Amino acid sequence: MQRLVRPLRHAEEMLSLLTALALGVNQLAVGQVVPPLNIHDAAGQASAFKPAARGLTLLNFWATWCPPCREELPRLLAAQHPGKLKVVAVNVGQSPDGVLKFWHQQKLEKLPLAFARSGDLNAWPLPGLPTSVLLDASGRVRAVRFGPVSEAELAGWGK
Template identity: 40%
Template sequence: MKSIRSALLYTAMALLANAAHAQEAPDLEARPNLEALKDGDMRKLAIASNPAPAPEATFTTEDGAEASLADYAGKPVVLNFWATWCAPCREEMPHLSALQDAMGADAVVLTVATGRNPPEAIDRFFEEIGVDNLPKALDPRQEMARAFGVLGLPVTVLIDAEGREVARLQGDADWSSDSAQAIVAALAAD
């Protein structure tokens, strides 16, 4: 009789656990299929199978204030780590600018200069490449870059409206492409 009670208890617990898991599944199913949108440079985009919350690191805004990704809650963020001395960053930045133009208020392209990047050098960099619509955020001690595990530049991290890292791309890419815009638009629609 004791083994029957144990078997019933075990079965009931298993059913409850499966029911709880089943309630979580629609959330995963509701996520946009970003893999299907990858083309061109976006094929390098590594999509997280189980998005985790982005680190709670801070950066410095152009006007010297401290900010964090929490300031952008409710919108997807295209977080780009770059530096003034980085040649691929120079190639990529105009594409990020075009992405911001295409997305408008639906998403934020946040460019964070990590390491030693004097404000004058950042201003010159943006002026030389003709970009005037992206933020000039700073991460002088590379604290944010370390929190995100950035080992080389450029690195771009896609963060959904709930603050989870959903994808990452190491190296430069054409962020103005139809594929990139479709991926970010899918995050904005989610």
């Protein structure tokens, strides 16, 4: 699967991308097996992430302070297809209390939510937020997307 490219729509996206490029951040490569990732639930309980046994898993790294992140969350919720596409929204570096308040206000309770601390992401070269990583059941990267995911991309991944 090829890497998707589109114009940047938000100043925050541009700033994050320029920062990542200046720091020499590499991205995950299509076909690569992802490195281990510890994620946490709202209570702080850690677990090792595992992709769905069937279909594809989309890990979406986001934060509440990021406008393009907030913009795409309803699309991610609508894109889930059991057995075909599982979406996990991974909040990066924020307190669960504030995130959960936002989550409930936006009526996103049916979208799986996890938390990653900065140290959890050392082996994950994320250029900025939002970043989405599409994985197959074996944990291989099928696509990487920096910036909001479009409805068309999600529809294609959910087939």
